[in-house]
Amino acid sequence: MSAEPLTPLSASTGRLPQGEEVKQNVASRQQRGKLWQASLLFSVFVGLLVLLLLAWNIVNDAFGGIAVQEAVEVEALTGGRELEELAQPELVAILEENLRSRVLRNLNREQPLAERDAENLIEVILFEIIKPEVVATFSLYDYLFNRAEIEAQLAQDFPRAELEFKSWLRWDFIVNPMSSNPIFAGVRTALLGTLWLLVLTILISFPLGLGAAIYLEEYQSDKIFDERKPVGRFFNRVIERSTSIISTNIYNLSGVPSIIYGMLGLAIFVRALEAFTSGSFFGANEGTTANGRTIISAALTMSLLVLPVVIISSQEAIKAVPSTLRQASLGLGATKWQTIWKIVLPNALPGILTGTILAISRAIGETAPLIVVGASTFIVTDPTSIFSKFTVLPIQIYNWTSRPQDEFRAIAAAAIITLLILLLSLNATAILLRNYLRSRRVS
Amino acid sequence: MAMKAIDPQYTADTKYALEVRNVDIYYSAFRAVKNCSFGMERNKITALIGPSGCGKSTVLRSLNRMNDLIAGARTEGEVLYRGQNLYDPDIDAVQVRRSIGMVFQKANPFPKSIYDNIAYGPRVNGWKGSKAEMDELVERALRGAVLWDEVKDDLKKSGLAISGGQQQRLCIARALAVEPEVILMDEPCSALDPISTLKIEELMFELRQRYSIVIVTHNMQQAARASDNTVFFLMDKEDRAGQIVEYGPTEQIFQSPKDERTEQYISGRFG
């Protein structure tokens, strides 16, 4: 393509590439672009990889192998039979043979052995005599791919131990209460605490957040007091100023670290309002040593934490309702509140609910403020009222992760999976709810 | 391979800077323009006119492959430039746009200084030269767009901080700075006041000596007074695809149109 030269602006300094040069220039630039594009894509893959590693890391710990060593082997105890095959009197006999008299006396005082059922007796036998002990824990990867090595090691260190597959996440784990032995420990108390906290936080933050959002979106410019009187004008001015402060303030609050909310909760709800939050004012003293460190304190703290996000997302949802709808309603002589209640809110509800649930599911994963507010790390009693002591899943995860033993790490991973499943189902609920409400409005 | 792309009939003094042959343009399944053939003469101004939605912008964008940026847009047929079909798989869109520049309906200066707006094109296109030479290039481009006298003291000012008409001329200057051969303009004056419009029209006449210009316009007077050739598009009522009704020297189109629809449109009776 020997084209004639372009007519340059002036002959002296035409320094742009010409002719064949252009082709080379463009080709090299295109190539550079492709390289950069590849490196961008690489970054995206790094992100995906991290997510996969995170998931793998959890699964790797939550499942795997354990080496169990029993103080006394079942076979030796029963003469080769399974415990489940034995009749109740035989179980009692085993206990009476193998336990010291003091222990037996204690057990009998709780409930006479003869009166207990087989299931209970087996439990006691396991706990008191057989005492299965996890002597080593292995990750899923080691269990699957380094089997030979593990077994050699075990044979040397714990010849009597048996290697078996272990899913730390199992039904028992969900329904068992806390225990200092990781084998028996479960998340029941924490799960219940989390659910209590979830419900209470929704109950507190949803109406408050929605109210604030409605005010900010719909009533910003409306005067509460009579404009015709100077006093009314003055108060209207005050409210107007404070409203604009509220708006910016909400954004700033949404950026405050969550641990600071925890400190606020500690000073206000746990300490200053202790009479109310411990329930003693209402005569509902649990007899625990909870002080103000109760579910209600935690829920109030969490509500303050999520409030800015609930307000902002509700505002967005309200904003998305077309103003023509409002005008139509007002044009028919409806009052402002009638318009909001009958037109704006029903239309905005799907968005508001989704936003609220998403915000609160964030809060459910929060740990730091609850540490400060004083969630218990070790309790075995289920929460029964808003004035109960409590623990929650993230606190348990934190607590177990910070222990050095492998077994605790494994149950921490199992608790993480429980928490993530809970969060995912919350999010799924939010989405389903939104779709349901939307479809109902259309038909 | 590259040889195949070159039209054997092409010579340096072919009449047309750009030529469109049997072009159909689709947006996904919708055919927006059909069976379009016309040429744009060298160092002339070609005006594309027609009612709204008939595909003028679509055709204009196909001339330097700006349609590539729209997902689902597809061009069939040939657009010939220097004997090469721009839609040949070998052709690099970046090279095409380097030679066939574009000025948009809405002035879109970069949020940079006036100077950097102009220098941007040469810089990305591998300009080699000293700072002084760049200064000179910027000045020439601004003079070329008749903007120099208005902004020469404020080259550091943001390109967004000047009037709409000045912004549009800045965009033209910016296009000139990469020394294209053809300049495409899509309703460059639609957002401007009459005086700015007049300035840009005068500018086009100046530029015609060095460049070939294609302009889309809704303004009949503008087409009549500021163009050499005119292409009139109309939407086919049946499949809503735009097509060419008539094309020829502006004088002839405006004074003795061959097609009665052209006559009606020009006299403002429909569209």
Place this chain on the structure above:
Amino acid sequence: MADQLRVNSDPRAALAGDAVKQVDLRKRPRIGETIIQTILYACGFISIFTTIGIVYVLGQESLRFFASDEVSLVEFFTNTVWQPVIGEFGILPLVNSTMMVTIIALMVAIPLGLAMAIYMAEYASERVRAFLKPVIELLAGIPTVVYGFFALTFVTPWLREIFGRDVVQIYNVMSAGLVVGILITPIIATLSEDALSAVPSGLRQASLGLGATKWETAIRVVVPAAFSGIVAASIVAMSRAIGETMVVALAAGASPQFTFNPFLPAETMTGHIARISGGDLSYQTIDYNSIFAIGLVLFFMTLTLNIVSRMIVRRFREVYE
């Protein structure tokens, strides 16, 4: 019946009747509406109470802290030892390790998040974007304690594998910093993507129309145009990193140390607050008061960053409106 018919048949009579009826258009007090509006206003006002509460609580306890004989304001901000047991209250080691974590985190998150944002805004097809957005949201939605678990059980062993066990301690700033970086990457990615997508497409077309390649357009036109948005995103992310607690509490160690070696353990401000308040804390002790003083510093650091980022965003918006 006959009467009715007659009335209906005479339109003028009907009109005259209406005109006689008085319509009162003056304002009527609507008590219900006013009450509702007041209640709603009160809901909004809670946010102001929250802010006042935070400032009051942090301020009051900090005052008690500084009023005690063991510390002075100067010592607090200049002493490089934090050891409450021996009465040393210098916040510098805590601030220093917080800043180290933050800087490491930003060094991870800015390139990674920005690259993701540019890819999504400028290159990804609709389909790819529809896949990536939820993935990024997923990353952002994972509880921070899970990231803490990841830091301690995955990143730390991995670092120790690479750099050697004697170099990298079990608890170290590096691991915490890297993971906090991962945790804030989604913030930078989504906020920057918003900023990049908000750049008018006219600018992209102008640049491409001048013969620039896609990459040149992205990096020389779109990114500079969205620059303030990107800076604001990074500042928001920085504020998140400073306030992040669980990762540092789990992975960075529990001893306040003034060190610049990222492989050593060093407690951050948030980590310290969490540890002290997680223990059996008795009120009215200097330990209790001290965490509020740290909280106050933390609060002002993050508040300043958030205000700055909002100012930048606001200025950015003005450019195109």
